[in-house]
Amino acid sequence: MQLLGNNASPYVRKVRVVLEETGQTDEVELIEVATSPIDSAPEVTAAHATKKIPALIRPDGCTLYDSRVITRFLDARAGAKLYRDNRIWEVLTLEATGDAILDAAVLMVYEGRCRPEDKQDHGWVEAQWGKVTNALEALEARWMSHLSGPLDAGQIAIGCALGYLDFRHGGREWRKSHGALDDWYAVFSEREAMKATVPAG
Numbered sequence: 394m395q396l397l398g399n400n401a402s403p404y405v406r407k408v409r410v411v412l413e414e415t416g417q418t419d420e421v422e423l424i425e426v427a428t429s430p431i432d433s434a435p436e437v438t439a440a441h442a443t444k445k446i447p448a449l450i451r452p453d454g455c456t457l458y459d460s461r462v463i464t465r466f467l468d469a470r471a472g473a474k475l476y477r478d479n480r481i482w483e484v485l486t487l488e489a490t491g492d493a494i495l496d497a498a499v500l501m502v503y504e505g506r507c508r509p510e511d512k513q514d515h516g517w518v519e520a521q522w523g524k525v526t527n528a529l530e531a532l533e534a535r536w537m538s539h540l541s542g543p544l545d546a547g548q549i550a551i552g553c554a555l556g557y558l559d560f561r562h563g564g565r566e567w568r569k570s571h572g573a574l575d576d577w578y579a580v581f582s583e584r585e586a587m588k589a590t591v592p593a594g
């Protein structure tokens with residue numbers, strides 16, 4: 394199988410963490426590609442209906458996207474139970490929360506990169522950051538116990554989301570007002586799978 398992606402993408406990181414955690418890294422070749430909302434590599438255009446990464450190309454089945462479909466496929470393939478049946482709605486909601494943090498945080502980056510400076514909307518950027526902080530508050534209010542339970546796909550999504558905030562929005566210092574998440578992430582980011590997938594670029 395081939396994974397279209399790159400080291401900087403937090404959605405790709407989720408897939409790579411699942412590969413590491415489930416012992417499948419040797420079965421997937423990472424093909425480094427570049428994407429942006431206005432220009433994607435030809436391989437991405439061919440593989441993903443809306444020209445995004447990650448996409449998982451399988452020799453014996455359709456190409457899979459988006460990241461949540463790929464992680465669930467890889468989990469089922471390995472029988473790893475990162476989507477535990479008895480907590481499935483919690484796991485999926487936590488995973489959706491991690492992805493929603495990423496969606497807002499990635500859009501902030503695109504606003505700065507893809508629009509000329511005089512067309513950038515700072516109020517819109519701050520509103521996206523407001524979504525991020527609202528989600529961090531919800532996590533601290535309702536999810537700390539789940540986050541401390543057995544490893545699942547929801548935790549992986551939150552770990553990759555917090556890693557991305559450090560990577561692209563470090564100046565906003567999310568840790569200052571989210572001590573419980575800071576403590577949780579300090580432990581989670583020491584997992585071998587997280588250390589092996591630290592973003593670059």
Ligand code: GSH
Pocket residue numbers: 401402403404428429430431443444445446447458459460461492499
């Ligand atoms: N919901 C998608 C997923 O979970 O896979 C989001 C994927 C996504 O937005 N990836 C970014 C991308 O390909 C890279 S970090 N952006 C190009 C674009 O927005 O057209």
